Every structure is written in structure tokens, then in C-alpha cells.
Amino acid sequence: MGDGGQAERDVAEASRRRGTNLPAMADFNQLVILDAIRRSASGLSRVELALSTGLSAQTVTNITRRLFASGFIAEAGKESFGPGKPRTILRLHPPALYAVGVHLDPTVTTALLVDLAGEPMLERRMMTPLGQDPELAIDALVAMVEGLLSESAVDRARVTGMGLAAPGPIDPLAGALVDPPHLPGWHSVPLRDELSQRLGLVTLLEKDVAAATAAELWVGTPAAATGSFVFLYLGTGIGAGLAVGHEVLRGSLGNAGEIGHIVVEPDGAQCWCGLRGCVAVTCTPDAIVRDAIAERVLEPLVEPHNTVLVDAAFTRLAARATDGDDAARAVIDRAAERFARALAVIANLLDLDRIVIGGPAWERVAERFMTIVPAELDRMRAARSIHPVLIEGTTLGNAVAAKGAASLVLDRWLSPRTESLLLPVPGA
Numbered sequence: 001m002g003d004g005g006q007a008e009r010d011v012a013e014a015s016r017r018r019g020t021n022l023p024a025m026a027d028f029n030q031l032v033i034l035d036a037i038r039r040s041a042s043g044l045s046r047v048e049l050a051l052s053t054g055l056s057a058q059t060v061t062n063i064t065r066r067l068f069a070s071g072f073i074a075e076a077g078k079e080s081f082g083p084g085k086p087r088t089i090l091r092l093h094p095p096a097l098y099a100v101g102v103h104l105d106p107t108v109t110t111a112l113l114v115d116l117a118g119e120p121m122l123e124r125r126m127m128t129p130l131g132q133d134p135e136l137a138i139d140a141l142v143a144m145v146e147g148l149l150s151e152s153a154v155d156r157a158r159v160t161g162m163g164l165a166a167p168g169p170i171d172p173l174a175g176a177l178v179d180p181p182h183l184p185g186w187h188s189v190p191l192r193d194e195l196s197q198r199l200g201l202v203t204l205l206e207k208d209v210a211a212a213t214a215a216e217l218w219v220g221t222p223a224a225a226t227g228s229f230v231f232l233y234l235g236t237g238i239g240a241g242l243a244v245g246h247e248v249l250r251g252s253l254g255n256a257g258e259i260g261h262i263v264v265e266p267d268g269a270q271c272w273c274g275l276r277g278c279v280a281v282t283c284t285p286d287a288i289v290r291d292a293i294a295e296r297v298l299e300p301l302v303e304p305h306n307t308v309l310v311d312a313a314f315t316r317l318a319a320r321a322t323d324g325d326d327a328a329r330a331v332i333d334r335a336a337e338r339f340a341r342a343l344a345v346i347a348n349l350l351d352l353d354r355i356v357i358g359g360p361a362w363e364r365v366a367e368r369f370m371t372i373v374p375a376e377l378d379r380m381r382a383a384r385s386i387h388p389v390l391i392e393g394t395t396l397g398n399a400v401a402a403k404g405a406a407s408l409v410l411d412r413w414l415s416p417r418t419e420s421l422l423l424p425v426p427g428a
């Protein structure tokens, strides 16, 4: 399909978000225009903007003039549409606005800064501080984000907020992490408000899987392009993010996607939930490392619960499997088969045709999992004779949840919804 088709799709997409011509809604209309422009891959002319948003030509002209003046949009060449004056194509101007994205995983914490187009400018990682005291981790997080912002040298006034992706369960009303399984001592920690206060940034809290799903919707892997897919998250824990019709499904209070207790090995390891062989105790990096140690594929760890040591052992095991070590490969492949069983439950429940897999542990096992999971899944899928399922590893890398957290801030800022008006407007 040529560019014309793309432009048509852009107009159709933007038409779902129509504006109003009432003068009191000027800010809202400005967001309608910005949203239409950012959703168009090739940019839009003023005529297309008027068509797609339902705003008058005069309103579009006035708003785009204002957006130019404040640096949010730029001209991106001219295009001819038949006879008449060529139309100026408008695009976002990425350096106009920035957002911070932080992903707190119990093993590795990632922070990055993205521009208005969602492109990462700078990224930092650290091992998440261990211990029972959340304050240690919070201090380290604040220092990490402060370091990121000063290193980037961007104008702090242009940083509109911070998205924080964290393991569930979360309490979105209190902005708190509530007893996440791999963070002992974190009981109802009001992380959102504490970070917001200490950093002076409006902060949004999202469950890690929902953030990763949001990243895929923003600038995703091809399998996510239809806007309806499941994101399988493989980090210290395992979870699923769901997207339907270009929206992340969050459940009643932000905690959808807890798949850790799907049983995939009825005689498997005892889980803290009371069942045996749950995903949480058979497919996670620490479970895989434990299996490898039990089978003498890896040496026992000096401190079995030290997340740094577990992560390093997981890296060694995965590298050996990729290099063709049969014993290491057998351990990883068995985890992949179990993972596929959980995926089959989800695929059967939702009749999915698109699956994206990612998260901090994904890249290390991607090669083995992609060899095993598609065929295993197909064997167990009810609708296998009716339609195929497209499975892809994320193209967004290990930082997918941090990118998603940042994109939530941009999305909130750019989307024409009433809560967007609560985020600060740089330079205003």
C-alpha cells in the first residue's frame, strides 16, 4: 500500500477523536490536533487535520500557529494533492517535551528519558538495591533519575512527568506497591507520591506488564500493530499485558494480567499460593536456575536468594544453552515448554492471534524459547485449525517497560482527555 493509503488510515484513526469548536475548549482542541498529528506516521496537512478532527479550518489554523510558536510541531515538507497549492505537512517537534520512564524490577531498575516522539535519549540501569528497607531503593531511584536528567542537560521545565512501572499488585489510588512477591519488606509503599515529591515531577504509577503493553501500542513490535495482542512479560516474575482495540486492559484497579499461578507442571515445585508447579515457580529466572542447580547443570549459589547472583547464574545458563550445551539447553527448553502451556491457557481464553514476548529476562532465552514455544503452543491451542497465532519477541529491548512508563506520560499529556489538562504544560 502506498502513502495515500497510510494517510487515509491516519485520517480514519484520527477521526475517532473529534474536537469541538467551542472557544472554551481551546486547550482540549490543541490536544486533539497534537494527538492527530502524532498518530499519523507521515504527518498531516491542515486540510487533513480539519477533516479528521471535525474542527473548522480557522480553528486548525489558529491552533497550529500556536503550536508552531511554542515549538510542539514543525513543518515536514510540502505535498501536492492534484491542482492547487501544495499542502504543508505538519509533524511533532520531538525536542519540545520530554518524559522520564522508570522500571523498577526486583532485580534491575531502568530509567530513561524520551522525547515527545517517544524516542529514548538516554538510559541508565542499576541493580535494584537489596534489603528489607524500601527507603534504600527509593533513595537510589531518586539519585538515578536526578543523574539522568542532569546528564541529559535538557531543560527541566520541558520534562512533563515521570512514568513508573512496577511489579503488581499495585494500589493505583494510593500510588502504592502492595506486597510485591519479590520485594520483601515492601508493604503498601506509597512510591508514587514520594518520588513525585522528591523529584518535583508529576508521577504516574503503572503495573510493569501494563507499561510494557503501552510501549508496544506506542511504538511497537509488528505483531502489536493491530492494537489487539497479549504481551507476555518475563522478568523476575511473569505476567501478561492485554491490549484490545489500541487500549491497555487494566482490570478494575490496574492489576489485570496476574498469570503467575497458572499450573503448568502438576507435580512441580511447591508454590507459595498452595498449588504445585505454577508458572511463578517453574518458568521464572530463579526457578530455571534452581532447576539447573538441582540437575547439577549449575553449581549451587553461595546465597540462593541473592537476586544479583541468581541473575548472573541465569545469564550463564542461557549463554551456555545458546552456545549448544545440551544440559543447559534441556533446562531452558523445559521452561519454554511450561511457558507455552501457560500461553495456551491465555490464548484459548482470549482467542488471540498475536503475542509479543519481552521483559528484562527475555533476550537471554529468546533464541531457545522461539524455537520451542510456537510449536508447543499450536499443539495445545483449540483454534489452531481456524487461525494461526503470530508470536514475536519484542523489538523494544529489555527496557520495554521503562519505555512504556514514559509513553504513558506522553500519552496522558497528548491524549484529548480531561485528565490530560492536569499535567503541566512546559513553558506555560
Ligand SMILES: [Zn+2]
Pocket: 260, 261, 271, 272, 273, 274, 275, 278, 280
Ligand atoms: Zn502458585
